[in-house]
Amino acid sequence: MATSKLAGEIDRPLLIASILLALIGIVFVYSATASAIMEAKQGLYLKQLIWLGIALVGAGAVAAVPYRIYEGKSAYLLYGIGLAMLVLTIFIGHVGLGAQRWLGWGPVKFQPSELAKVATVLVLATVLADRKTDLSKVRSLVKPCLLAAIPFALVLKQPDLGTSVSFLVILITMLFWGGLPPLYLFLLLTPVINVVLSFFLPLWILFAAILAFVLYRSRLRLMPILLVVALNLVVGVVTPQVWNHLEPYQRQRVTTFLDPNGDPYGAGYQIIQSKIAIGSGQVWGKGLMHGTQKGLAFLPEQHTDFIFSVVGEEAGFLGAGLVTVLYLTLIGRGIKIAHHARNRFASLLAIGMTGIFLYHILVNLFMTLGLAPVTGLPLPLLSYGGTSLLTSFLQIGLIQNVAMRWREY
Template structure:
C-alpha cells in the first residue's frame, strides 16, 4: 500500500512538534542570563531536536510489523542496557544512570520504557484468549518488574514510577479482569494508607469487598489481604530503605515549610514562579525567578514552572492542550487498530506519556513529591528527548498502517 503524508495522524505530529518547540523556547529562556546567552543547554537541545526528528522519521518509515516481530529482542536489549548501566555506567549525584558514549551520555532507563512496552504488548497480543487468566497477568507483571527493579537499583525512583502506570493501563486496555487490576493496586494502596490506621483498615475492607464482588472467589480476596497486610506492615522498613534525600522530599511534600531553605526550596520557588505568571505571564525572557536563577533545575525538572512564569496561565494551558491532543488521538488510534499488538502499543505509549507528564506537572505545583521526572519533549536532556521522539515515530507509524494488519 502506498503511503502519503496525509495518511499520518497530523494532529499527533503537530502536537509533538509543538511540544518540542515549547521545549526549545523554554530552554532558550533558562539558558539566558543577564542579557547573554549561555550556549550549552540551548544549542545541545537544538541539536538533539534535529537528531530526534531524524529518529522520528526513521521510526515512521519502519514497517510497524517489524516492531511486533522483534519486540522480544528489543525487550532483551533493553534489559542488557540496564544491566550495562550498573556494570559500566558513569556515576553522578549518588546514582549510576548513564552510559558514556564519547562526548554523549545516554540513560538506558529512557529507551527501556519503550522496549519494555513492546515486550509486554507482544506477550499480551500473543495470548488473546487467555487474558483473563492470572498467569498472563503475572507474566506481564514479571516482564515489567524486571526492568523497573534494575532502574530502582541505579537508583532512579522517578523513572521507575512510569513502569507500573504503563502496566496497569495496558492490562486494562487488553481486557484483564477487574480483580487482577485491583490486586496490582494493593501494594500502592497499602503504602499510601498505612500511615493512618483508620484509613488503612477502611481501605483494606473496601478493597477486599470489591475484589470479592468482581471475582466471586475467596482466593483473590486472600491474596489481596496478604499483600495489603504484608506491604502495610513493611512500610516502616521500606521507609528506612529510602535514601535521605528521598525521605526529605516526601517530608517536605507534606510540610513544605519544614525546610524552606533546604529540601523544600525547589518546590517553594516553583510555586512562586507559576503563581507569579498570572494570566499572560511576565513575557519571554522576563521571568524574575528564572532569569535571576532563583528557580533550581529550571531547565530540567522545573521547566514547566519557568514556562508558566513567562507565559502565564494561557501558556501553560497551551502545553496541557497539546498533551491532551496526544492523549485523545493516541486513544482514538488504539481503539480502531485491528491488530492487538498495535492497539496495546498505542495505548501503552499514551499511558506512559500521560503518566510522566502528569507526574512532572503535579510535582511543580506541589501535588506530588519531587521525583526528578522530566517533562516529555520539553525538559532539557538528550536521552529523554530522543526517546520520546522515537516513541512518537512508532505511534505515527501505527497511525500510518493501522488498516494493513
C-alpha cells in the first residue's frame, strides 16, 4: 500500500488529542515550576519540549512499520528484555520514594515497568490472537494469566503497587476484549475481591453466597469449580490469619506499601491541597502563572503527579474539562480503532495500549480529585517526565499503526 494512502488513514482525532495534551502539559509544567520556590526546576519545560520532539519521531517510527513485526517472536524477545530489566531493577535500581523503580545510564533514568507494560500487551495479543487459544476453555487462560502475573509480581516486589496493578488491568481488558465469557471474567476476579472482603465478615459471607450461586448455576465442569472454590477458600481463610499474626511493624510495612505516601504529612494533606487548588480555579481559572493557591507550593510533585491540580487551578473548569474531554477522545478513539481492525492481533494490540492509558488516567485523575488514595502514578502525556512521555507516544504510535492498517487481515 502506498505510503500516502496509509498516512491518509491516520486517526486525526487521536493525533490531535495526543499532541494537544502534550503541549498543554508543557505549558503547565512551565507554570508549575515558575515560582521562586521551584528554582531548581525552572528549565524543566524545555527538557520536556525536547523529549516531545524525540517522542513524536519515535511514534512515527513505530507506526511506519507493519504491525506484524511486533507479533510473535519479537513480542517475546521484548517481553524477555522487559522482565530482565525488572529483575535488574530489584538489585541495582535507584531508590525513589522508598521503592526501587528506576534504571539509569548517566542522566537518563527510566522505569523498566514502562517497557514491560508495552511488551506484556504485545505477548498477550500474540497469545490471544492465536487460533489455538480458545477462551471458552479454562486451560487457555493459564498462559495469559502467567504472562501478566510475572511482571505483576516483579513490580510488586519493588514495591510499586500502583504500577503492578496495571498488568492485571491489561490482562483483564484484553481477555474481555478477546472474548472471554463474562462468567470467567468474574471467576478470575473472585480471589482479588476475596482478599479485600475477607476483612469484613458480613460482606464476605454475602460474596461467598453470590459466588456459590453463580457456580451452581454455571454449567462448568467439576474441576474448574473446585479450583475456584479452593482458591477462594485458601485466600479467604489465610489472609486474615496471616494479617493477625503479623508483627505491628510488618503490618506497618503492608500499610505503607498499600499507600506509599501515607506518611503523616503526606496523603491526606496533599489531597486537600489538590482539591483546594482545583476548586479555587472556579469556572475560568486564575490564569496561567497566577495560581495563588500558596498551599500548592507545598506539593513537591505538582509538575509531575499533581499537574492536573495546576490545570484545574489556573485554567478552571473550562481547562480541566477540556483536558478531560481530550482524554476521553483518546480512549474513545482507541476503542474504535480496536473495534474496526480486522486483524485479531492488531485489535488486541490497540485495546491493550488503550487499557494502559485508561488505567493511568483514571488513577491519577481520581487521586487529584480526592476520589482515590495517593498512588504516585503520573498523568500520561501531561505530567513531567521524559521517558514517560516517550512511552506514551510509542503507545499512541502503535495504536495509529493499527488505525492505518485496519483493512489488513
